Amino acid sequence: MRKCYLGIDIGSISTKGVVIDSDNNIICKSYLYTKGDPINAVKNLIRELKKGITSDDVIKGIGTTGSARKLIGLMVGASIVKNEITAHAIGTLSFHPNVRTILEIGGQDSKIILLNDGIITDYSMNTLCAAGTGAFLSSQAKRLEVDIEEFGNMALKSKSPVKIAARCTVFAESDLIHKAGLGYAKDDIVAGLCKSIVLNYLNNVGKGKKIKPPIVFQGGVSKNKGVVKYFKEVLNEDIIVDDFGHLMGAIGIAILSKNYETDKVYNLDFNEVSFITKGEECSRCSNNCEILKIYKDNNMIDAWGSKCGRY
């Protein structure tokens, strides 16, 4: 019998899952797109993961993180539901115990985590706007009709990236259209975009934070070689990018779930369970809260969103 722990990270763009053993070795991993439907994405994810584990393995803990962590945590009966900041820090520490700075740029959010001696000392997360995140890059890639996976290689080819306003996505976009109209080469524009992401990140999320080496760069955007290059250039430090940097949140939450281990053994048969959410507006007072009701096999198991605590 081998004890296993499952970690699921449900992001806005992609859903990540890993199964680790008690020594933090990855047994199997999976990565797929959320496509706006976290419940089915997780069902598919678990189907994939089940292929990787043998009948000898028993799941002793499940952890969920990411923006849909609460919903999925309820669905799979997770032993721990934690925010992505802590999960990323714990995951990274297991691979780089002396890491000082974690840069993370995901689909909808970006964050910076500062650590010292394995303790989170400071963190920051982007607030209202999605400027300088993966969503911006992918929408611009569509506009330029460039495959997002090709983006990084194109940026590397450029020798003189164009200057693009780094403050705000809207201004960056109008800058980009303007520069394209002037006739700049596509490679240079793509490189300029990558650089603007870096500057935006450092001006916005990294403002006032002391970035010290070793620096680890994670999240979907870390797969973009152009962005990595400009981070190196601007910070003048070496940037570590792991092959499984995008899985770090899932690994972290799986490690955390070890602390909450009980006698319970989880089974991974969620395909048969019907799991439905219904949104409705409560009209009992002037707050008009949006209530989300969650049904498991036609029984309401939870409802969220009320301000008065009625549900």
Place this chain on the structure above:
Amino acid sequence: MAKVAFPHVGNYSVPVKYLLSHILDCEIMDAPKISTKTAELGSRYSPDFVCTPFKYTLGTYIECLDKKADVLIQLGGGCRYGYYYELQEKILKDLDYDFEYINLVTMGKTDIKKIVKQFEKIDKNFNKIKALYYLFITIKMVKYMDKIDDYIRENIGFEVQKGEFKKLKKKMLLDFSNTKGYFDLYKKYRYYKKQFKKIKIKDGKKLKVGIIGELYTVMEPFANYELEYELANYGISIKRYTNAHYLLFEKRRKVKKYLRSCKEYIKYRMGADAADNIGRCKYLCTHNYDGIIHIKSSFCTPEIGAMPILNKICNDYNVPIIYFSFDTNTSKVGMKTRCEAFYDMIEMRKKL
């Protein structure tokens, strides 16, 4: 008979209503509780980039005027708050409402003669001596409420039986609103103080967090999405300085003290509570607090000016600080995520 209305801030509608109902012979209205509808109404008629308290108070006024209020009461302060009166009067008049607008603080000063004249206009039998007596009781009531609130804030996260503090506080406010005189109030205060001390509290080490920031967002739970409650749920003891008693009576004296205590960081006042918050930040950093939370409404200029200095102080003393900026449509989920991460962080640091 005139109908008087005033906006909500925390629980202070209890003493204000007590005062007005005793000195004016007119109907004092309970403004509708701030709700999503209030925020919607307020932001519909406000300039987009005005600070959030403006939107909430304007929304409350519109709701009150729709319920046939005649007289509205507003205060003023040392920042954009000082112009709320003029702008809100203009907006409401443009919406074709007919009302009397009483501003208790104009250009940072209270013109007592003018206010008395305005009160006499509403109520012909307005008695100054009687008003003075009830003002005294009200001030004491605010002071007692703030003292008890401080105790609740420190301990609510550790109550053995959930909800006891909230229940007793509700009872206390109801009792306070039926006060008969000063000695009656004092007796009630002593009684409830004892009752609150009797509530069982869990032992063990406590995480201590200080909340500083812009006054309205700090004091009104709806405006900060019940941040204090959220933190208390994690088992955090909360220290907060800003309350009505501080703003009315202690501020004048204490700002100078704060400025002296952190003269290496600031030299002059920066408007509103910015200088106070910098002083408090240094105090919290040097008195073993585990973290600081700075909250403000969006576009609050004095606090934006204070933020880089707060950052520097916290860097110097190595104390974590996070910033929250609240607008009428900020998502609660984002706040919760950050709160949870903040809690994890300070807990990890404490274990070291």
